[in-house]
Amino acid sequence: MVRAKNARFSFTCFLAVLIAVMFVITVVLSFKLLTIDQCNCPSLVPELRPSSKPSLKLISTKHRLAVLVPYRERFEELLEFVPYMHRFLNNQQVYHNIFILNQVDTYRFNRASLINIGFLQVKSDFDYVAMHDVDLLPLNENLSYAYPKQPVHLAAPELHPKYHYSKFIGGILLINREHFQLVNGLSNRYWGWGLEDDEFYVRLKDAQLNVTRPENITTGVNNTFRHVHGKDRKRDTTKCYNQREVTRKRDRQTGLHDVRYNVLGYKSLEIDGAPATVINIQLICNHTATPWCDCSPQKSGKV
Incomplete structure (x- = not known):
């Protein structure tokens, strides 16, 4: 009788231990499965990855650069720009995305609004931006794209081939990022070509920011x-309605906070x-x- 009781007690202990072990194994396996992303669901926001893997030579990955390129129908220039700038920034060991x-x-091109929107899209992942024309390529390797404590104008007047x-x-x-937010980005009033960067210059000065330019550059224009x-390629310099009058003044109403837009999609591409x-x-x-924003004759009557 005693032996039977002991046998039942041993079996009960063994069963309890077995259940406990199985429970622990189940919890561990469940945790591992939960930590593995097996979902192929599409995301509305692209994964923001560096354009180059950090190497042992990389001085610091602390600062991340977003190269913002306002664009419309300049495919040949884009084909040259992306691989050229990727190599240029890699050579400077700059952690970047383009x-x-x-x-x-169908509205007229608005460079300033596009930059505002680009900034809003990337600001949580990058701590500085390059407002970069697609048709301007740096030739001098001493033009540094490093993190700027104050705004840095690389295409300085004494270096730019045209202006x-x-x-x-x-x-x-x-x-x-902090300085771009401080000045409320760029004005959204500049449809067509020109003057948006001149207005941005005034914003920077009003905020008492010091625009610096490259020093000790031995090359020229x-x-x-x-x-x-x-x-x-013709520039859209048309002025209609009261555009000329309004865009000659400092804009204190529009900027980063009120740019209106829809993002229709994200596409990843690779060129060379x-x-x-x-x-x-x-x-x-x-x-x-x-x-x-639309100076077509049938709408404005003032072209």
């Missing part, structure tokens, strides 16, 4: 940059081994505030 801000609506006035800050400008812009992300952007025009 974003092509592709305007897909030489002292307040010019177009072409290529580096600015950190003919060999510091390559300007890919073809002579046959160089990765980039295309963001298809549909701008929304406030026709009351800026009717010159």
Whole structure:
């Protein structure tokens, strides 16, 4: 009788231990399965990866650069720009991604609004941006794309092949996230070509930011940059309605906080081994505030 009781007690202990072990194994396996991403569900936001894997030579991965490229229908220039800049930035060991801000609506081109939108899309993953024209390639390796404590205008007037006035800050400008937010980005009033960077210069000065430019550059206007812009490409310099009057003034109403748009999609592409992300952007025009977003004769009557 005693032996039977002991046998039953031993079997019960063994069963309890077995159940406990199975429970622990089940919990461990479940945790491992939960930590493995097996979902192939599409994401509305692209995965933001560095354009190059950090190497042992990389000085620091602390700062991440987003190259913001306002774009529309310049495919040949894009084919040259992406691999060239990817190599250039890799040579400087700059942790970077290239974003092509592709305007897909029928309104006039708005470089400033595209940059505002690009910044909003990447600001959580990158701590500084390069506002970069697609048709301007740096030739001098001493033009540094390193993190800027103050805004850095790389395409300085004494170096740019075309524009030489002292307040010019177009072409290529580096600015950190905090300073871009401080000045509320760029004005959204500039549809068509020109003047948006001049207005941005005033914003930087009003915020008491010091725009710096490259020093000790031995090249000049003919060999510091390559300007890919073809002579046959016409700039949209049309002025209609009261555009000329309004866009000559400092804009204190519009900027990063009120740019209106829809993102229609993200596309990853690779050109000669160089990765980039295309963001298809549909701008929304406030026709009351800026009717010159469309200067077609049938709409404005003032072209």
